[in-house]
Amino acid sequence: xxxxxxxxxxxxxxVKVTGRARYAGDVAAEGVVFGCFATSDIPAxxxxxxxxxxxxxxxxxxxxxxxENVPRLPKLTHAAAGESLLPLQTDRVTFEGQGIALVLAETxxxxxxxxxxxxxxxxxxxxxxxxxMALDQRVVIDDWAPLSTSVGDFAAGLGRxxxxxxxxxxxxxxxxxxxxxxxxxxxxxxxxxLVHDSTQWGYGVRAALAQVLGLPPTQIRVVSEYxxxxxxxxxxxxxxxxxxxxxxxxxxxxxxxxxxxxxxxxAHGYQPAxxxxxxxxxxxxxxxxxxxHESINPTAILDDHIEHGTLGTRSMYQCPxxxxxEHVVRVHRGSPTFMRTPHEGPGMVGLEIAMDELAYAxxxxxxxxxxxxxxxxxxxxxxxxxxxxxxxxxxxxxxxFGWARRTHPPxxxxxxxxxxxxxxxNALMGTFRFGASARTTLTRDGRVRIETGxxxxxxxxxxxxxxxxAEILGIPADRITVSLGDTNLPEAGGTFGSSTTIGVxxxxxxxxxxxxxxxxxxxxxxxxxxHEYGEVLAxxxxxxxxxxxxxxxxxxxxxxxxxxxxxxxxxxxxxxxxRVPRVTRLVGAYSVGRVIDPIGARAQITGGMIWGIxxxxxxxxxxxxxxxxxxxxxxxxxxxxxxxxxxxxEVHFADEFDPHASPLGARGVGEIGPVGVAPAIANAVFHATxxxxxxxxxxxxxxxxxx
Amino acid sequence: xxxxRITITLEVNGTPRVIAVDPRTTLLDALRECLGLTGxxxxxxxxxxxxxxxxxxxxxxxxxxxxxxMQEGHRVTTIEGLASGAALHPVQTAFLAQDAFQxxxxxxxxxxxxxxxxxxxxxxxxxxxxxxxxxxxxxxSAYPEIxxxxxxxxxxxxxx
Ligand code: FES
Ligand code: FES
Numbered sequence: 053x054x055x056x057x058x059x060x061x062x063x064x065x066x067v068k069v070t071g072r073a074r075y076a077g078d079v080a081a082e083g084v085v086f087g088c089f090a091t092s093d094i095p096a097x098x099x100x101x102x103x104x105x106x107x108x109x110x111x112x113x114x115x116x117x118x119x120e121n122v123p124r125l126p127k128l129t130h131a132a133a134g135e136s137l138l139p140l141q142t143d144r145v146t147f148e149g150q151g152i153a154l155v156l157a158e159t160x161x162x163x164x165x166x167x168x169x170x171x172x173x174x175x176x177x178x179x180x181x182x183x184x185m186a187l188d189q190r191v192v193i194d195d196w197a198p199l200s201t202s203v204g205d206f207a208a209g210l211g212r213x214x215x216x217x218x219x220x221x222x223x224x225x226x227x228x229x230x231x232x233x234x235x236x237x238x239x240x241x242x243x244x245x246l247v248h249d250s251t252q253w254g255y256g257v258r259a260a261l262a263q264v265l266g267l268p269p270t271q272i273r274v275v276s277e278y279x280x281x282x283x284x285x286x287x288x289x290x291x292x293x294x295x296x297x298x299x300x301x302x303x304x305x306x307x308x309x310x311x312x313x314x315x316x317x318x319a320h321g322y323q324p325a326x327x328x329x330x331x332x333x334x335x336x337x338x339x340x341x342x343x344x345h346e347s348i349n350p351t352a353i354l355d356d357h358i359e360h361g362t363l364g365t366r367s368m369y370q371c372p373x374x375x376x377x378e379h380v381v382r383v384h385r386g387s388p389t390f391m392r393t394p395h396e397g398p399g400m401v402g403l404e405i406a407m408d409e410l411a412y413a414x415x416x417x418x419x420x421x422x423x424x425x426x427x428x429x430x431x432x433x434x435x436x437x438x439x440x441x442x443x444x445x446x447x448x449x450x451x452x453f454g455w456a457r458r459t460h461p462p463x464x465x466x467x468x469x470x471x472x473x474x475x476x477x478n479a480l481m482g483t484f485r486f487g488a489s490a491r492t493t494l495t496r497d498g499r500v501r502i503e504t505g506x507x508x509x510x511x512x513x514x515x516x517x518x519x520x521x522a523e524i525l526g527i528p529a530d531r532i533t534v535s536l537g538d539t540n541l542p543e544a545g546g547t548f549g550s551s552t553t554i555g556v557x558x559x560x561x562x563x564x565x566x567x568x569x570x571x572x573x574x575x576x577x578x579x580x581x582x583h584e585y586g587e588v589l590a591x592x593x594x595x596x597x598x599x600x601x602x603x604x605x606x607x608x609x610x611x612x613x614x615x616x617x618x619x620x621x622x623x624x625x626x627x628x629x630x631r632v633p634r635v636t637r638l639v640g641a642y643s644v645g646r647v648i649d650p651i652g653a654r655a656q657i658t659g660g661m662i663w664g665i666x667x668x669x670x671x672x673x674x675x676x677x678x679x680x681x682x683x684x685x686x687x688x689x690x691x692x693x694x695x696x697x698x699x700x701x702e703v704h705f706a707d708e709f710d711p712h713a714s715p716l717g718a719r720g721v722g723e724i725g726p727v728g729v730a731p732a733i734a735n736a737v738f739h740a741t742x743x744x745x746x747x748x749x750x751x752x753x754x755x756x757x758x759x
Numbered sequence: 760x761x762x763x764r765i766t767i768t769l770e771v772n773g774t775p776r777v778i779a780v781d782p783r784t785t786l787l788d789a790l791r792e793c794l795g796l797t798g799x800x801x802x803x804x805x806x807x808x809x810x811x812x813x814x815x816x817x818x819x820x821x822x823x824x825x826x827x828x829m830q831e832g833h834r835v836t837t838i839e840g841l842a843s844g845a846a847l848h849p850v851q852t853a854f855l856a857q858d859a860f861q862x863x864x865x866x867x868x869x870x871x872x873x874x875x876x877x878x879x880x881x882x883x884x885x886x887x888x889x890x891x892x893x894x895x896x897x898x899x900s901a902y903p904e905i906x907x908x909x910x911x912x913x914x915x916x917x918x919x
Contacts (some may be wrong), residue, residue: 057858067864069851069870071798071838078797108831160792161783231802231810232864274771280800281898313803361773510862539869651858655901659861662900687807687896694893698902 055703061532062254062652063515064278065510072277076250077235077298081306084237085114087299088163089315090153090170094146095384095680096179096353099143099172102153102331106250108171112162116170117154119143123302125294130263131257134321135387136287137354138295144176146353147386148181148681149318154295155184164312172532181680183350183381184327189538189637190348190379198316201366203374203432209342213333217409221328221402221728222747223349223361224672226434227317228391229692232280238295245297252282252509253289253546258539260636261297262318267540276537279509279547284480285320286509289550289560307459312481314685322351322673326361328402332409338416338424340371347399348379350539352489355387356380362397364480364727367613368403369425373630374432384680390548392663393723396481401667401748403522404477404731417460418452418476418735419619420472430613438612438713441643441706442478444621448704449476449641462742470625473740479618479642483719484549485600487604488559489542492521492567495596498586500525500532502563506544506556507537511722513552518714519648520557524564526582542600550616550720553648555603562601570599603715612712616724618642620661623699623734626740631755633737635665638700642724646717653721657703660725666693669749767831771796772840780827787811790837793845798838802896807829809895812868812875813837816888819875838867841874850874853912861899869895873909882913 060066064724067073090107093098102118117123122140139151153170157163180186192199235246245267251257253628262269279286292309299307311319326349333342347361362376391397391662411418423446429436450456458474459465465472489506502517518532525532535541544556572580574597576589588599625639638661646652670691674683686689709717730748735753738744745754766778771794777868788806790813800883802810804823811822813834822835841848850873853859860866872895876882881891888909889902897905 055905057856059852060857061858062855062860064863065858065860067853068860068866069847069854070842071867074797075800075864077801078791080795080797159781160788161781165783229896230862230864231808232800232862233802244875249778278863281862283898310801314805368852441801508862510860510864512861535820599886655858655861656906658903659900662902685804686805688805692896693897693900693902694890694896695902695906696893698900698906699890700913 053290055650057651061515062512070441075232075235075278075280076248076276077310078410079237081237081239081709084306084308085156085158085303086160086163087296087307087309088155088167089151090155090167092148092150092152094145094174095148095181097145097177098175100175101173103171104153106165106171106688107155110162110166110169111164113158114157114158118152121530123298125264125298128260128264128294130260131699132253132260132289133745134290134389135355138291147318147384149265149386151291156183156299156303179384179680181383181385182385182677183674184333186381186383190381192379193356197363197377199358200376201432202375204343206344206373206375209373209621212335212341214336215334215410215413217332217406217413219406219409219691219746221330223326223398223401224749226323226326226391226691227673228283228285228672228686230281230283230285233290233311233316233659236296237306237308238296238302239306243271247272247274247297249276249293250279250286251273251276252265252332252507252548253281254360254507254537254539255505255543256546257289257293261294262703264294265297269495274539276507279507279554280364281427282509283392284394287390287546289744290320313687315683317685318386321387323391324357324359324360324388326398328361328403330406332406334410334414336414338414338421339423340369340672342373343369343371344375345403346377346500348381350383350385350388352387353382353384356609357388358545359398360372360395361402363482364396364399365403367430367615368480370427370431375507382627393481393726396727400477400480400727401731404728405734405746408475408735419446422478433613435611435613438614439645439708440617440708441618441708442617445617445641445643449619449621449639452702452704453639455621462739471628471740473624473736473738475735475739476619476621477728477732477735479620479724481616481724483614483616483713484551485605486545486555487552487602488544488555489600489602490559490563491598491600491729492543492563493596493598494567494585494589496586496589497727498531500527500662502532502534503541503546504536504559505539505541506552509547509549511552512649516553516649516721519562520560524561526570553716554714554720557648557716557718558603559601561715562603563599566599566601567597570597594606609712614713614719616642616644616719618724618728620728620732622736624733624736624740626737626755631752633669633750633755635733638699638729641704641715643706643708644721644724645708645713645719647705648716648718654703656721657725658701660723661701662693662698663726664729665697667726667748668733672749765828766830768803769830770834782828784827785823786825786827786830787822790822796837796839799863800867809872810865810868812871812895814875816869817878827836838870841870850912851913853908857904857908859901859904859908859909861901865895865897869897869905873912876909877913882909885910
């Protein structure tokens with residue numbers, strides 16, 4: 053199926069191309085005070101004094117809080133918290149970039165200038181920011197998924213193997229880099245706290261603020277009309293959001309905090325690097341006999357984040373013996389967090405490069421190796437897949453890419469000065485499902501309004517939900533509008549984990565079903581037609597009719613293993629002299645259940661594949677471990693893909709309906725796109741050059757050797 | 760540190776606007792904070808992302824990289840002033856036609872940059888568009904669609 057854009061497809065397109073879409077930082081408030089944090093220069097120690105004299109001399113400064121005069125707050129214990137210990141609540145410093153003072157001032161310029169003039173002295177303590185230097189201090193902690201799994205007899209499986217791979221792989225620290233820096237405006241009217249926030253989870257912010265402020269949730273309203281990208285950074289609740297609300301209540305004036313780009317490096321998490329070891333054993337005809345995957349990542353001194361790099365390996369391939377193990381190492385850095393794509397995003401880099409190495413050890417086509425190890429059910433927990441069209445993805449992807457024309461030996465596809473390489477990798481991502489609720493309201497003009505406390509972060513929520521309701525109600529989607537991004541609307545979960553269409557979409561479907569049911573009851577005779585809806589209201593003397601609906605994953609559906617799958621094919625060119633790797637073609641074929649909005653889904657996937665290019669060739673947030681801080685906290689020192697980096701991209705979806713993941717037949721789309729791309733590119737680089745790189749990003753210096 | 764405000768006149772979207780600004784205020788902050796023209800976005804404040812792109816006397820510029828006081832008397836076009844009345848600018852129409860955005864935050868800057876890129880005569884092929892538009896980051900990575908939109912706007916009959 054070729055998917056083409058259609059004018060006006062995205063229902064919020066007009067406001068976005070005219071600059072009228074209002075993001076949190078755009079909201080004005082009478083009498084607003086601007087907040088700006090001064091942050092620690094050291095990664096570990098104690099603040100011994102904070103001198104604010106010079107800062108207070110800046111005209112317009114309203115208040116400066118340090119650990120000595122800040123209002124005391126409880127720990128942020130709510131599950132939505134990105135960091136539990138709020139800065140300024142202690143003199144202890146556990147990472148560079150931690151807030152040590154908050155300046156509140158009449159103008160943005162005054163706040164920023166005064167924050168620069170805050171002078172702190174410290175009792176410096178030894179710091180470790182490099183987890184690779186502290187691997188002996190690895191710890192295992194509890195999390196939502198087990199940190200280790202084991203099925204079968206790994207030692208026996210490896211003993212049976214005729215061919216083995218045992219290698220280590222690395223992924224880099226990376227940042228979300230949403231183009232919209234996180235912004236919050238808190239307004240306290242003496243009774244209600246109104247918070248305009250660039251958040252992926254309004255209800256999460258409400259709950260966390262309620263806990264810290266000691267207010268009932270009903271007295272807090274979180275609004276996010278538009279969010280300028282989140283990618284995970286805005287999926288949890290972070291200290292700047294809490295302090296905006298605290299300051300608004302203390303000062304009795306609206307308080308706005310917009311992070312600077314450099315603060316964004318330490319204020320709301322990052323994707324932690326991983327060190328992985330993958331051991332594969334196989335028979336000489338390419339059937340896996342043993343798989344072991346270990347992954348280790350840094351986490352904060354005070355907070356836990358496990359990257360779960362081995363999750364994909366538990367479910368990807370059929371194998372009688374699979375062992376996985378996760379560890380973390382505590383370092384003096386802010387807390388890592390979820391970032392598109394967590395878990396399998398870094399984890400599949402190790403597994404899929406290892407599979408390519410196994411294919412070469414076996415003299416077997418890499419795609420054929422994967423076909424031979426196709427899992428008919430989840431190999432770790434034994435559950436059947438809710439639906440899995442990976443084989444179809446192999447067929448479509450290989451066909452569209454022209455994989456059959458590939459010659460297997462490395463360096464065998466030279467074109468002029470370029471070494472050309474073709475590689476592939478599998479994609480897999482777990483399916484996250486959260487309960488949600490929604491309301492649908494019909495008015496006499498025959499239009500329907502959907503209301504839900506979900507958010508629009510660029511994923512197209514305002515466009516997808518009407519398609520769901522239109523199908524149930526039998527009216528065109530352009531007669532259906534969506535209100536979202538407000539905790540005064542029915543509760544919905546966060547816009548993360550590729551979960552919105554599944555959860556919120558299913559709630560909308562239920563609400564629309566209820567609405568239709570009520571209309572049928574109100575109709576004079578059976579066989580009510582959609583064009584008669586307005587007349588039914590008139591007949592009954594009603595101006596409008598509303599119905600609510602909720603959805604939560606059923607218990608029975610827990611009997612299935614649920615994943616989005618994909619197969620990614622990459623072409624790279626490496627100039628034989630300059631050795632600069634360039635991606636020239638990417639084809640991805642995906643199994644994501646039923647695709648509700650093909651145009652939006654395609655955009656999600658192409659955007660995700662470009663993230664994969666960034667992971668493969670560019671993105672690495674480099675630290676100076678002597679100073680314990682990032683080297684370049686900006687968008688030029690840390691590379692992300694730009695238009696000139698983007699090759700021809702092709703996206704295909706398998707024709708599929710998942711009867712278990714959701715009533716819509718859909719699974720998640722938002723985060724499968726980046727998975728599998730980086731290993732496909734790394735494998736293509738090997739095919740092009742004969743040089744096997746086991747870490748990403750792959751850079752020109754990795755390819756300077758022989759080859 | 761200077762603290763007094765300086766009164767300047769900018770011609771913004773065809774209308775002279777008199778504002779009193781801190782000498783440290785960038786053109787970007789003047790547009791957003793003094794004039795309420797929040798369609799121009801701040802993504803980095805350091806000339807790295809292009810979200811703040813506006814036209815200054817018809818040429819594209821990063822509004823975060825110039826001080827408002829330096830632009831006394833100059834003509835500024837922002838996203839709010841690009842359409843004429845209800846009729847969208849052809850680049851805006853092309854962005855809608857090609858679905859050239861996701862979250863929309865980089866979009867005003869992309870559109871103004873595209874107008875500038877086309878006016879510079881750089882938008883002749885998809886290749887030159889990719890190069891000419893590479894100063895505007897889109898983390899949602901709507902790049903393929905943006906390139907198509909700029910190509911469409913640059914090559915359609917009667918294009919700007
Ligand atoms: S805000 Fe001006 S270039 Fe980023
Ligand atoms: S549309 Fe989100 S950054 Fe470009």
